Amino acid sequence: MRSVSAQEAIAMIPNGASVMVGGFMGVGTPERLLDELVRQQKSELTLICNDAAVPGKGVGKLFDAALVSTLTASHIGLNPKIQQQMMANRIAVDLVPQGTLVERIRAGGCGLGGVLTPTGIGTIVEEGKRRVDIDGRSFLVETALHSDFALIHAFLADYLGNLSYALTARNFNPVMAMAADTVIVTAEHIVPVGVIAPDHVMTPAPLVDYLVANG
Amino acid sequence: MRSVSAQEAIAMIPNGASVMVGGFMGVGTPERLLDELVRQQKSELTLICNDAAVPGKGVGKLFDAALVSTLTASHIGLNPKIQQQMMANRIAVDLVPQGTLVERIRAGGCGLGGVLTPTGIGTIVEEGKRRVDIDGRSFLVETALHSDFALIHAFLADYLGNLSYALTARNFNPVMAMAADTVIVTAEHIVPVGVIAPDHVMTPAPLVDYLVANG
Amino acid sequence: MDPQSIIARRVALELRSGDLVNLGIGIPTLVANYVPSELKIFFQSENGLIGTGPIPEQGMGHPLLTDAGGRPISALPGACTFDSAMSFGLIRGGHVNVTVLGGLQVDASGHLANWMIPGKMVPGMGGAMDLVTGARRVIVAMQHAAKGKSKIVQRCSLPLTSARPVDLVVTDLAVIGLAGGRMTLMETAPGVSVAEVMAVTEAELAIPDKVPEMKI
């Protein structure tokens, strides 16, 4: 793990990169990294996140700045900006059931090729997907998702990179922290080693590549 | 959640039941429940657990008493008793790679039909299993495991049934607590509601059916 | 009583002590207001919380404690938090006893459509498909008709949320059950006749000899 500035962290991301961003309706999202993505105008991003948040908040900022060309998410209904960009064919959106989305990311982080889920069977979500039948029940093959970068927001981070999350800001963060080549983290509080009890670490330090320093 | 005695808890388990037992080499195993299984001579059990522990400890006690007719586990090498019972065809043993075992249990608890894993491809573990190819890589279809009962050992349990685990005694416990029809828990410490902080609960209360009371 | 209150009050009667319950947005959210305080219900918010409490008092909300819409909520003693993988493990794994969801259409075989209208903006299914597929009991809470058109249809024209049929439909006019795979009128709302329900119901409806009035 190396500590960096937000500017240095985002400078590593090339245009066109695939990026997972933690958060749920902007809660638990690394706002400083999103602000910096906008400032550095990183474009043509392939974004994977739960939702499109709202304009001005969380990943909503990326749609305000029209930096995203492909989005995989479960919900975009509260962001009119992305709706406009979809209608104008300026963005490709792949909508995935939320439980399937998080399992696909988890599979990517855990070295699984995918999972077999009943969700989506008999709906338009099934289109183009394989079925596997087990004991007379049908499941969809939902394949693993992996990305170049994951942008993660923690509550506590220690000097080694151990992370913990608070309340409903955990959401997709720990799963995404396993599913990207390079993991960049902001934290509300950076604390000395040992402050987070071993049982309370939710993302082990070796998963974190860069921790954004204060100030 | 209902609080019961160990005797009442085990009395609910019929002969021939399938039972998951938490623990890893006897660490994090609900010893009081195993003692009671032996005392009540519940037999012909289908046991799912990581390993066979050692004679006299953890699930080892069940083999000492010859109560198990089918075992699914990843490792049995440190228990000569089970080796003897295998040789005598008194027990059927299905050996599963540890990472596959825990994912199959997790799948059972999370409503997945199974997972696609690269582990076991090209080995005897592949025999009789389906392959799914994704982007040119092969994965085995490993199906979900579910059981009638899960016997869980927690460090802290509150009056509602929220659980947390300590150090390396967590292992298979939280995953198994999701994968059984009936979940029975022993805890090192039973504490009032609120003593376990919301972020530190590892098994939510609604998953627990029975908590074994002190004394 | 306004239609939304009728629906929410009636749905609340379906909950049992100890149930893990997930409420969708809209009318379903109101159900929590009508649960008797002696009932110990665990309410899940799928963004990662069991034990949601009422909206916090002015100045007491925390930005990291929110509902699935991102609005501040509180948490009851004994609440717990978790990541989205666990949240949907609970949902898809059958650990949620009851989910209450809004609907666009429910059809005679119990299929629910509640996430998209082709040709309109598509909000995305969020957690709805997992909830309908995985929850032990699925209750649809919605107005019986919209703009004069029945939402209880013979066959859904909108894309389905799941192949799994729902268990109960509660509207401002009626309670409709789906036991045995057949739509049956189980109760009517106060002051509403069976004939009135049938008049605004497109789906074929089994009518028992006696149809009691909702007790709300």
Next chain:
Amino acid sequence: MDPQSIIARRVALELRSGDLVNLGIGIPTLVANYVPSELKIFFQSENGLIGTGPIPEQGMGHPLLTDAGGRPISALPGACTFDSAMSFGLIRGGHVNVTVLGGLQVDASGHLANWMIPGKMVPGMGGAMDLVTGARRVIVAMQHAAKGKSKIVQRCSLPLTSARPVDLVVTDLAVIGLAGGRMTLMETAPGVSVAEVMAVTEAELAIPDKVPEMKI
């Protein structure tokens, strides 16, 4: 120096600061003893711990803090614990930089057999198959020969642990690499000649012009 120490010392040189490392039982466990203290290595115990420390002093061990064999261990500052799903997510997901495992046989194509001998008691594969399949780098640490028979064979006669070839084999006599899918003699142990290694190696071995001696 005894054969086990040679192997463990040489393997220790392969570890880099920041690596997440999983050591198997037997000779691999000894590797931790030879890691220079200035190197910050994260050792994983697959029963659910990163940051394993030395065996605790008499009377200081805790029954809930153990290694994968169930023996008391300690934990270093910054250690963390997790369940078995996470532990094997780390292993299979490529987050373990190096695993060091014992072996029964390694063959010319790099395949490892280390978990069962047909006809004998079968201990089970435990985590070995996941480790060999998922770790970024797999190092086999074993004696070169057992009972006079080479363990470096042309083709494994014992059941494979994984279809994925290992990256490096370190024995009491030699270091053997598998870059490019070909077994190559990379180093010899102190005082051991190339001819001596070849004499106890069944597998076909590429021999570079210069084969340096292990620096341990």
